[in-house]
Amino acid sequence: MSQHILIVEDEQSLAQVLGEYLNQSGFITDIINDGVSVVDWVKKHTIDLIILDLMLPGKNGLDIYRELRTFTNVPVVMATARVDEIDRLIGLELGADDYICKPYSPREVVVRVKNILRRTHDDVKVSSQVLSIDEATMQVLVKGKEVNLTRAEFRLLFHFYQHRDRVFSRDQLMSQIYSDNRIVTDRTIDSHIKNLRRKIQSVDAEVDCIQSIYGVGYRFAL
Numbered sequence: 001m002s003q004h005i006l007i008v009e010d011e012q013s014l015a016q017v018l019g020e021y022l023n024q025s026g027f028i029t030d031i032i033n034d035g036v037s038v039v040d041w042v043k044k045h046t047i048d049l050i051i052l053d054l055m056l057p058g059k060n061g062l063d064i065y066r067e068l069r070t071f072t073n074v075p076v077v078m079a080t081a082r083v084d085e086i087d088r089l090i091g092l093e094l095g096a097d098d099y100i101c102k103p104y105s106p107r108e109v110v111v112r113v114k115n116i117l118r119r120t121h122d123d124v125k126v127s128s129q130v131l132s133i134d135e136a137t138m139q140v141l142v143k144g145k146e147v148n149l150t151r152a153e154f155r156l157l158f159h160f161y162q163h164r165d166r167v168f169s170r171d172q173l174m175s176q177i178y179s180d181n182r183i184v185t186d187r188t189i190d191s192h193i194k195n196l197r198r199k200i201q202s203v204d205a206e207v208d209c210i211q212s213i214y215g216v217g218y219r220f221a222l
Helices: 013-026 038-044 061-068 086-093 107-122 151-162 170-177 186-203
Strands: 005-008 026-034 049-053 076-080 098-101 126-128 131-134 139-142 145-147 209-212 217-220
Touching: 005 013, 005 038, 013 026, 013 107, 026 038, 038 061, 049 061, 049 107, 061 076, 076 107, 076 186, 098 107, 145 186, 151 186, 151 217, 170 186, 170 217, 186 209
Parallel strands: 005 026, 005 049, 049 076, 076 098
Antiparallel strands: 126 131, 131 139, 139 145, 209 217
């Protein structure tokens, strides 16, 4: 069955070109050219991924993303012509799956979409007495209580769990979350780790599953 991609882009010619490339790669595409109707449309349709422009008439992409995350974990690729680092960090710390800067190559976008969907659909579920992680639903349970994580936080936790005996540097962790080597700083990873710890300990204060290794990085501690 073909996977369904929603393109949210106010530049109609760009959206059509990207749609054609995705169609040629076997995807079904729909295009929305404004920000106002996106959330309601997504609620009524089953889609596999959204390519979401940040600068849209009616409602900006970050506000749309926040609304989407209240009811769906569908992968989101953010697109913008604003390339300053602050926008990149804001978009990705919200949990977006990827980030592309205009002007971009439609072929590159297709490759990224395929990689994200391949990763998303290769789901596993792991659990222990303390922690349960379901990759398909992004559900995390700590001693049976649910913890709501951003997609970036979830990826970090899942990566740590899968490699429980290893210590990872910040650079290694960044490459796991941002596979295209985008511009992020050490503080971005530190922020994700801090938020991850805080959310887990808000459920159970005795559970601290990420350990800092001075001068090296982080490791799983359960």
